Amino acid sequence: MYNFLQNFHSGWAYLTLLAGVLFFVMIGYYAINKKARNNFITKLSFFTTLVFHIQLIAGVVLYFVSPYAQWTENTMKDPINRLYAMEHPLMMFAAVILITVANSKLKKSEVVKITPAILGLIALACVVSRIPWEAWLG
Structure with missing residues (x-):
């Protein structure tokens, strides 16, 4: 089960990044040109x-x-353990909250505003900053 979940989570991350980039680009384009939703x-x-x-x-x-997200007395001292146990999960949770708020703000206005694009960009920054690149691409 662990291997399936890890492969799914790693593979789905490509779609997540693609959707996030497309969201930012298109919402930003619509906001700059003051287009209607x-x-x-x-x-x-x-x-x-x-x-x-x-x-x-x-x-x-x-x-x-x-097995990587185990809490021990050395979790916060080791950068790899800290990434898997705390930094990665918290930043990804923040990214999901930001995208959800951006979606909510987008639904409330007829004309696309810049705020959802900015929230999408911050969400993308959260995701990209805490991807375990060595494990993901290696």
Whole structure:
């Protein structure tokens, strides 16, 4: 089960990054040009939020079955253990909250504003800053 979850979580991360980048670019484009929210933007926002939430659920389950996220007295002293046990989960949770808030703000206005794009960019920064690159690409 652990290997399946790890592979799913790692593979789904590509879709999460793609959805996050597409969200930021398209929402930013619509906001800069002061375009009205349309069906495409509504679906893109929903899809991005859904992808981020699925990634979060997979990550939470993986957190509890992973041998890397074990808390010991040395967890905070070792950078790798700290990344897996605390930094990665907290930043990903923050990213999901930001995308959810961006989706909510987007649904409340007829004209796309810049705030959801900024929230999407901050969410992407949270994700990219705490991906365990050595494990993910290695």
